[in-house]
Amino acid sequence: MKFKYSLASFISSSALLAVIALAGVRTADAAVVFTSQAAFNAATTAPGVDTFTGFYLNGSTPSPIARSAGAYSYSAAAETSDFFGAGTSANPWLSTNTAADSITFYNFATAISAIGANFFGSNLGGFFQSGDIALSLTDSYGVTSYTIFGATTSSFVGFVSDGTITSLTVSAVQPAGGPLWPTVDNLTLAQGLTSAVPEPSTWAMMILGFAGVGYMTYRRRKQAAPTVA
Template sequence: MRWKYVSAVALVATLIKPTTSHAQFVIYTNQATFLAAITNPGVDTFFGFNTTGTTASPTSRTAGVYEYTASVSNRQDFFFGARTVENPALSTNTATDTITFAVFTGGVGAIGGNFFGTSLDGAFASGNIVVTFVDATGARSTTLTGPTASRFFGVVSLSRVISSFTVSAVQPGGESSLFPTVDNLTLAQTTVPEPGTIALLATGLLAIGLAARRKRALVNAHGNAHE
């Protein structure tokens, strides 16, 4: 009987276990799975973003109910030519600069979207993108290998609050340049249980199983005593 209770605990742990875990962060490459793990998502599609002139950095933006600040390293401005007027995206004016998202309001614990590279004229360009996410427990970086403009990437903090999120491009070398670009930025709160919550749930199930086993043992002992 013991195996059944241990299996129940293992099953709960398996069901709660994230897709990919990097210590305090959970990484998602499937948008539907990401959306299932968050609450109150807000999306900034950058619609109406200036494609005919530069945008000063830092710039204040909104994604649904959330406010945030986007800035470029080295005090540069944002590039004006990323993507098209119909579907603009946020990018840098210098390929080697980094985009930083920070100063979130509303308790942002999850960030997702499309993170990819563009060329000098703002058209999609294949290359590697590095994203770094930071919460109270530290920072983690992930390299996205050749992401397309529609490829999804998301991250959830198990501490439930993300303080900053950066995007940069790995330069291909030679005369080519790759500009870090962001579209459909999604900010949200998270429903992913903290490690402590998972441990408490597992402990509770184990205690219930042990209590039921003791009860059966007492019933059996009582029955045997009257035989």
């Protein structure tokens, strides 16, 4: 009996946490975070992409820079130094000349409510290096942070806001074994749909939460039922 009570308590607690987690995805003060580019595309409209074609790969580029992603123009700044063109001439990436520097995207000429890209790390030579990448989005509601652990060149993260996005800052979490440079490819600017649809994992969490709440209610009613002599 004690085991059943503990199990019920665990399920009810998990259900509550699941519902809270779901609510956290859609609160007014936090943007929705997508780790699937397909889901991000489904939650946005009128996207523009900057693949960083033509970016200088043989040396540093003074910061800030002014570029465009489709119909959207924007600025990007390295925190203390200049930019460095990583990748290859066939597929250039935006990176910094100093590993500890962050990259900030801002000054969007047309107001946007969605932004995403492939975020990962690179080494001294401008080639891919696995590591953790920290993202910090600022919109009209506040700041939403997200960290990609063990990012690869295919690691995509997108933010969709109910408000207006003012900036996105990208930085590399410096590993103990050596420096890691923050790197970005395929920057996408867009307009978020009025109600962004959560990813399947979020729906699964919601279903688990509702099922747990239902079970908790059933257990309480069963336990409260009077014993018939």
